[in-house]
Amino acid sequence: MIERLTQRLTRRRGGADAAGAFDRRLLAPMMLGSVLNPVNSSIISVSLVPIGAAFGAPPSQTAWLVSALYLATAIGQPVVGRLIDLYGPRRLFLAGTTLTGIAGLIGLLAPNLGALIAARVVLGFGTCAGYPASMYLIRSEARRTGKDSPAGVLATLAIANQTVAILGPPLGGLLIGLGGWRSTFAVNLPLAAAGLLLGALRLPKASHEERAAAKEVRLDLAGMALFGAMLVSLLLFLMEPRADRWFLPVLMAVAAAGFAVRELRVAEPFIDLRVFGGNVPLLLTYARALLVSVVSYVFLYGYTQWLQDGRGLTASQAGLAQLPMFLIGIAVSTVTGRRAAVRGKLLVGGVGQIVGCALLLLLQPHSAVWLLIVVALVFGVPQGLINLALQNAVYHQADPERMGSSAGLLRTFLYLGAMVAACANGAFFGARADTGGLHGLAWFMLAITGLCLALTVVDRSLGRIGSEDSSSAR
Numbered sequence: 001m002i003e004r005l006t007q008r009l010t011r012r013r014g015g016a017d018a019a020g021a022f023d024r025r026l027l028a029p030m031m032l033g034s035v036l037n038p039v040n041s042s043i044i045s046v047s048l049v050p051i052g053a054a055f056g057a058p059p060s061q062t063a064w065l066v067s068a069l070y071l072a073t074a075i076g077q078p079v080v081g082r083l084i085d086l087y088g089p090r091r092l093f094l095a096g097t098t099l100t101g102i103a104g105l106i107g108l109l110a111p112n113l114g115a116l117i118a119a120r121v122v123l124g125f126g127t128c129a130g131y132p133a134s135m136y137l138i139r140s141e142a143r144r145t146g147k148d149s150p151a152g153v154l155a156t157l158a159i160a161n162q163t164v165a166i167l168g169p170p171l172g173g174l175l176i177g178l179g180g181w182r183s184t185f186a187v188n189l190p191l192a193a194a195g196l197l198l199g200a201l202r203l204p205k206a207s208h209e210e211r212a213a214a215k216e217v218r219l220d221l222a223g224m225a226l227f228g229a230m231l232v233s234l235l236l237f238l239m240e241p242r243a244d245r246w247f248l249p250v251l252m253a254v255a256a257a258g259f260a261v262r263e264l265r266v267a268e269p270f271i272d273l274r275v276f277g278g279n280v281p282l283l284l285t286y287a288r289a290l291l292v293s294v295v296s297y298v299f300l301y302g303y304t305q306w307l308q309d310g311r312g313l314t315a316s317q318a319g320l321a322q323l324p325m326f327l328i329g330i331a332v333s334t335v336t337g338r339r340a341a342v343r344g345k346l347l348v349g350g351v352g353q354i355v356g357c358a359l360l361l362l363l364q365p366h367s368a369v370w371l372l373i374v375v376a377l378v379f380g381v382p383q384g385l386i387n388l389a390l391q392n393a394v395y396h397q398a399d400p401e402r403m404g405s406s407a408g409l410l411r412t413f414l415y416l417g418a419m420v421a422a423c424a425n426g427a428f429f430g431a432r433a434d435t436g437g438l439h440g441l442a443w444f445m446l447a448i449t450g451l452c453l454a455l456t457v458v459d460r461s462l463g464r465i466g467s468e469d470s471s472s473a474r
Contacts, residue, residue: 033096045168059426170322
C-alpha cells in the first residue's frame with residue numbers, strides 16, 4: 001500500500017517519475033525509522049490513566065512519561081543529526097534502533113513508575129536517528145540523481161509519520177484492551193527487530209572517501225554538552241515552573257551564552273550559528289514549528305485525557321475518537337503532497353486550528369458523540385497540512401551540508417512545543433482533566449495558533465518555496 005502511494009505521490013503530472021532514479025529500497029527503512037518516535041509519542045496518550053491507576057500516581061507524576069521522551073529527543077535529535085551529516089546514516093540508524101528495542105524491554109518489565117520513565121528516556125535517544133537519517137538520504141539521493149524534486153518522497157514520509165501519530169491512540173487503546181498498558185511498550189520489540197533488518201539490508205554503507213573525510217572532522221563535544229545543558233535546564237523548568245526553581249533559567253542562560261561563544265569561535269561547530277543566524281526564513285520555520293507543536297500536543301494529550309476523565313470514555317473509546325482526525329489528515333496530505341508550496345498549507349492549516357480550538361469551547365461532560373467527531377475532523381485538516389509544510393520548508397531552506405542536524409533541530413523545536421504543551425496541561429488540569437480545564441486550554445491554544453498564523457502572514461519568503469516546481473510543471 002505504501003509503495004503504491006509513493007508511486008502516485010512521486011509521479012509528475014506529465015507521467016514521468018518525479019524522483020527519477022530515487023532508490024525506492026530506501027523508503028521502507030526511512031519510513032520505519034522516522035515513525036518510531038511519533039508512534040511512541042502518541043501511543044502513550046491513552047496509557048497515562050491506566051499507568052497512573054496501576055502505580056497510584058497522579059497526572060503530575062505520569063506527565064513525566066511524556067516529558068522524559070521529549071527531553072531526551074529534543075537533545076538527541078540535532079546531536080545525532082550532526083553525527084549523520086559526518087558519518088552517514090547507517091551506523092546511527094542501527095544503533096538507535098537497538099536502543100529502541102532495549103527501551104521496549106525495560107518498559108515491559110518495569111516494576112515501578114521510575115523504571116518506566118527511564119525506559120522513555122532510552123526510547124527518546126533510540127528514536128533520534130530515524131528522521132534526520134531520512135532527510136539525509138533524500139538529500140543524498142537528490143545529489144546522486146541530479147533531480148532535486150523530493151516533494152513526493154517528503155509527502156510519503158509526512159503521511160507515514162502522521163499515520164502512526166494519529167493511529168497511536170486507537171492502537172494504544174486496542175493494545176491496552178488486549179494485553180494491558182505494558183503492551184504499549186512491548187510493541188517496540190518487533191518494530192526494532194524490523195528496523196535492524198531493514199537497516200542492515202538496505203541502508204548504504206559509507207564509502208571509503210566519506211569515512212576518510214569524517215575522520216578529519218573533530219566533533220564539537222563541548223558545543224554538544226553546552227547545548228544539552230541549555231535544553232535540560234529549560235525543559236526541567238518548563239516541567240514545573242515554580243519560583244523556587246529560579247536557578248534553572250539562570251543555568252539555561254549561562255549555558256546558552258557559553259554555547260554561543262563556543263560555536264562562534266570553533267572551526268567545526270556543532271551548530272553553525274553564523275549560518276543559522278543569517279537564515280531568517282529557517283529560523284521562522286523553527287518558530288512556527290514550536291507554536292504549532294504546542295497546539296497539536298495540547299490537543300493530543302489534553303483532549304484525550306478529557307475524553308476519559310471529563311467525558312467518561314474508556315481508553316479504547318478515547319483512542320477511537322481520534323480516528324476521524326487520522327482519516328482526514330491522511331486524505332489531505334495525499335491530495336496536497338505533490339505540491340512543494342508551503343504558504344497556502346500553513347495559512348489553511350492555521351485557520352483550521354483556530355476553528356478546532358473554538359469548537360473545544362462548546363464541549364461539555366455530556367456532549368454528543370457527533371460533536372466529538374466534528375472536533376476530530378476539523379483538527380485533521382491542519383494535521384494533514386502543517387507537518388508536511390514544515391518538512392518541505394526545512395528541506396528547501398536548510399544548508400544541504402547540514403541537512404541531518406537541521407532536520408534534527410526541527411524535531412527539537414517540535415518537542416520544545418510538546419514540553420510547553422505538557423506544562424500547559426498540568427497548569428489547566430488539576431487532579432483530573434475536567435471540562436473547565438479543557439476550556440482554559442482552548443483559550444490558550446487560540447492565542448498560540450493566532451500568533452503562528454501571524455508569523456505565516458508576514459513571512460513573504462514562503463511564497464518562493466515550490467514556485468519553481470509549479471512553473472516547471474505548467
